[in-house]
Amino acid sequence: MRLPAFTLATVLVALAAIGSTAVQAATAYPLTVQNCGVDVTFDRAPQRAVTIKSTATELLLSLGLSDRIVGVGFQDGPLPDDLAAAGAGLKVLSDKLPSQEVVLEAEPDFIYGGWESNFAADGVGERPTLAALGVGTYVAPAACRSFKPPRLTFEMLFGEIEEMGAIFDVESAAAALVERQKTSLAVLVPDARRLTAVWYSSGTKTPYVSGGTNAPAMIMRALGLDNIFGDIDDGWISASWEAIVDADPDVIVLVDAAWNSAEQKKKLLADNPITSRLDAVVNQRYLIIPFPASEAGVRNVPAAVDMAAQLAALQFPVP
Amino acid sequence: MTPGPAYALAYAGLWLVLIASAILAITFGPAHISASDVWAVVLHHLGWGDSPVSRLRDAIVWELRLPRVLAAIGIGSGLALSGTVMQVLTRNPLADPYLLGLSSGAALGAVIFLLAGAALLMPLGAFVGSLTALALALLIARLLGGATPSRAILAGICIAALASAMTSLLIFWSATGDSYREILSWLMGSLSGTTWADTGLVGLGLVLCAPAILFSGRGLDAFAFGDAAATGLGIDIARLRWTLLAATALLTGVMVAIGGAIGFVGLVVPHAVRLAVGSRHRVLLPMSMLVGGIFMLWTDTAARSLFDPRELPVGIVTALVGAPAFLLILLRYRRVT
Secondary structure, X not given: OHHHHHHHHHHHHHHHHHHHHHHOOOOOOOEEXXXXXXXXXXXXXXXXXXXXXXXXXXXXXXOOOHHHEEEEEOOOOOOOHHHHOOOOOOOEEEOOOOOHHHHHHOOOOEEXXXXXXXXXXXXXXXXXXXXXXXXXXXXXXXXXXXXXXXXOOHHHHHHHHHHHHHHOOOHHHXXXXXXXXXXXXXXXXXXXXXXXXXXXXXXXXXXXXXXXXXXHHHHHHHHOOEEOOOOOOOOEEEEOHHHHHHHOOOEEEEEEEOOEOHHHHHHHHHHOOOHHHOHHHHOOOEEEEEHHHHOOOOOHHHHHHHHHHHHHOOOOOOO | OOOOHHHHHHHHHHHHHHHHHHHHHOOOOOOOOOHHHHHHHHHHHOOOOOOOOOHHHHHHHHHHHHHHHHHHHHHHHHHHHHHHHHXXXXXXXXXXXXXXXXXXXXXXXXXXXXXXXXXXXXXXHHHHHHHHHHHHHHHHHHHOOOOOHHHHHHHHHHHHHHHHHHHHHHHHHHOOOOOHHHHHHHHHOOOOOOOHHHHHHHHHHHHHHHHHHHOOHHHHHHHHOOHHHHHHOOOOHHHHHHHHHXXXXXXXXXXXXXXXOOOOHHHHHHHHHHHHHOXXXXXXXXXXXXXXXXXXXXXXXXXXXXXXXXXXXXXXXHHHHHHHHHHHHHHHHHHHO
């Protein structure tokens, strides 16, 4: 009697799915959210959104909201493969930070910025000015500078996804995305070799590296890497080469950006008389991450999974 | 007019301070390496004994700290020397090595090379840019009816403003992600990442340009009294002016190429030394060099070690220390005059 048992299981799973969807109530408007020191009220779900920075665009696309995006600006790089189709037709307002007039011309009712500094008079406009025009604004909480955000965790990123789900009244899509990301994280096994690492973003003479509070630090913790600048209470710092050479990290994470590629960084590290002697450089122990995935957002979890595979492939001599 | 024994003593004293400073400064840095180990590493590379530390720590001392300490001394002395000469040549107490558009031209050249994807050739861009700016300023001064100091200064201001605006435009237009950081730290002046090759260039610049300036002490003294007086003393002013201008421009070009536009050293040090020893250039020029070297060495040591493990562009430190020092000097001047 195997068939009925199988059917029963299917029915139960289906019922459970219905149950969990039913739990997520639809958003009751007006909805007020506290975002980076500003109360933003939504009378209805935004219909015409403008996204600034890749992280904002990618989050909305991941929630299936491509038809609500009327313009994007300041994108850091190409969309990841799974979002490329959804984002193919998006209107690019500006390769760099668009000006207020350019943004308003798109007649948005909502602007979602990846950096708080995007909302400046010489950028897309200041938040109170936009509010007076009836345009809702939202700053990625991890990028809030008006109030120092706590050390970033995946939970905080999931909070942003859920909040965006509530604003757009797409709670079930948000819950499903969070669930998928949690599942990916759950199977991510931290490396047990107690390896040290530095996250090298840019700079040649003065390296710009991750401190202890931002997305890179969070990803390194998930990977089981000991960040040599993990004690620093800041997202990014201009570090000295001497401090890096002194720590001689086991692994170097290279950010692959269009303007400063991972290959360029490898060459720089190999050509410099001192960094060329670092263990990680001698043995080519690099992890590579595309720049847009290194900023706090929906790409952090897949990036961590990808980097875990890169890390697992690195060989270390048994001490 | 030979400098007296008191000056000889002060001169020897400054040399001692400079050497002692260098020996002490290499023991400072984010990596914790004991002073005796640091000196042992240096001695090892000079051919005495073995290196007591690991391969990487050895490199920290020999590849990171020592070339940077020596480059700081060289750049400080070069900028102070150029500043002294510019102040006399233009008869303008506000003159510094960058007066005739040199630093703005250098910045523009460096940024163009950086954006063209040749970050490693930035020093070359800076050098070409600074000399181009100077040549343009002098050309304009000539077109205005002869390269007198005031015309040269006005033309220099014009070129500097134009070059700065173009630099800002390029940065604004092209800055992607965090690529502007590289330019910013260079614009503020920074010695991080100095290699032996850089130090060699600084040394070469000094060897090529400094003697011509140092041996012009008597001519510069005469110059300070005005063109007519100098001619009366049998000095070929036009030739002297062009020789000195070429030497300082070349020297400054090299310094800016390696360290970026480090401010205040070339302005403040000559004034401080002039206040102490007077304006006889045979004394003033070498002493300015020594004091400039010592000043730059310590400000750079502060920039690289005070905020461990962070780095600060040294230009911030020289301005933080230099601006109040300049105020003190101005107050002293008021009392003297």
